[in-house]
Structure formats: C-alpha cells, structure tokens
Amino acid sequence: MTWLRETRELSFPRVVDLPRVADRVSFLYLDGAVIRQDETGVVAYSTGGNVRIPCASTLVLFLGAGTSISQSAALTLARHGTTVVWTGVEGVGASATVRPLTSSSGLAEAQAAAWADVEQRHRIARRLFLERFPSDEVPSDTDLDTLRGLEGARVRHCYERFRRIHDLPEWRRRQRAEDLDPVNIALNVANAMLYDTAGAVIGALGLSPALGFIHAGNVRAFALDLADLYKTRSSIPSAFACAESSDPGGDVRRSMRSYLADLRIHADMVRVITGLFGDVGSEDKNVIIGEGGYVEGGWSQEDR
Secondary structure (H helix, E strand, O other): OOOOHHHHHHHOOOHHHOOOHHHOEEEEEEOOOEEEEOOOOEEEEEOOEEEEEOHHHEEEEEEOOOOEEOHHHHHHHHHOOOEEEEEOHHHOEEEOOOOOOOOOOHHHHHHHHHHHOHHHHHHHHHHHHHOOOOOOOOOOOOOHHHHHHHHHHHHHHHHHHHHHHOOOOOOOOOOOHHHOOHHHHHHHHHHHHHHHHHHHHHHHOOOOOOOOOOOOOOOOHHHHHHHOOOOOOOHHHHHHOOOOOOOHHHHHHHHHHHHHHHHOHHHHHHHHHHHHHOOOOOOOOOEEEEOOEEEEOOOOHHHO
C-alpha cells in the first residue's frame, strides 16, 4: 500500500495539533464490527454498513461483543489520544492506556504533591464533596465525616426519587449477579462507562488515576472520585429509564451517550481537575534536578 505524504504526517500528529479533551466527543460504542485502517483513517466494517471513526475527536471508544481491531488501527487511535475500552459483561472490561494530550507534567506534579500532604488531601476531598451541593446549602468548613454522611443521603434520595417516578416499590440497589434486575444491570453498565470516561480524562491530562482523595486503595481511585460527581445526573436517571427494557445494557449505553454529550460531562471533568490543582501552567519544561534545585536539561555538564 502506498501512503500519501499528507496521510503519513497525519498518522503521527503532535500533541499541540490534537483537539483538547474538553472539545472531544465523549464516547462511541461499537459491537459486531471489524475495525481496520485504510488510506485515510480508521473504519468500522459491519453488516449494517461502514462507519468512519473520528479518531482525533473521540475521547473513548468502547468495543463490545464481536469486535476485532487491527494493529494499525489501534496505533492510529493511540496516537490521536483515543482511549480504547474492550467491554464485557455489565460494561466491565479492559482499557488501553491513553496518550496524554499534554506535554507538561504540571498537573501530575500538583496532584502528587497534594496527595502526599494529608492536609492538602483533606482539602481537596472536601472540595470534591462540595461540588455536589449548592454553595448556599453546605458551609465550606463542614468536616469530612459530615460531608460523607450528606453524600450518602443525597445518593439514597436520588434512588428513592427515581424509584417512585418509575413505580418500582420493591426495588433495591444490588450487586450480586443473581439478584440483578434491569435497573441494576443498567446501573452497572452506566457506572462502568462513567468510570472509563473519567479515567480517559485523567489519562489525557497526564494525571494518575490511582491517587484518589476520597477513594483510596484502588488503581482507579481518582477516577471514582471524579465519576461520583455525575452519577445523579447521568448513570442513575439513565439506568432507571431502562426499568422495563429487554436490553438494559444496550439501552443504557445509548442513554448515557445522550447525557454525556448534552451535559458535556468530560469538559466539566476538565474544569473540576484544573480547579482542584490550580493554575500550574502548561509549558513543557526540559529540566532535571540538580544540587541547587532544577536546572535546564538537554545539556552536558561541560556545556553549561
């Protein structure tokens, strides 16, 4: 195959040439498709027709049952910063690491510094809790234990509200596979998609998903912190809308796609993250640690 020079250049885009996280489509879902690279991009082939995948404009690509992807197509997605998630039962799956859409380590360093300082960690945990409540509803100096209790009550109230709206008097939140009804199945799928979207945003900004401020001990702790801000607006109402569905997994994916796109959830996640860690700048600095602090990198000692 002969590639045009322009096509070869587009296959290896620079970070500065790629769309920002906040400007991307939240996610696409495919199943029963064969994904391949052609002369101009990545294409999904299926019996229902062929679809071109906008690599540089997509945040997360979910691949369901019956999909396969070529090595060249996977490389193109990775180079354009698209996270690929292979989904299994109840939306749970494995994801490919996203290419950071920044060349600066500023946010990552600020996250690590805040996580390592107990006082700062508690401050950020408090700010994450306060994101859930109107500013005039909860005082900013409320302690963490009280905020955890308020958050639990808020989620329970949300479940109760939608249980009544959909007339489900016997409904309860359940986790065991043998106890799952359509709403609980849909909740598991929707939450998994929300966690993966949060993980993609975190990875695209170059942060660590493991360094959480409310959650801890989980490699996706910060993704859980971030996703929990949006459940009452996205995954919970989407799941209850599937109460009578014969295909709760499929229906909730379509519903979540509408919620995430209409509410621009991934763009708001960027706002939250940058607000938590302040204005750390985005300049790519080539520096190394010297005895007196940081010094310019890329030079030998004799050249300094």
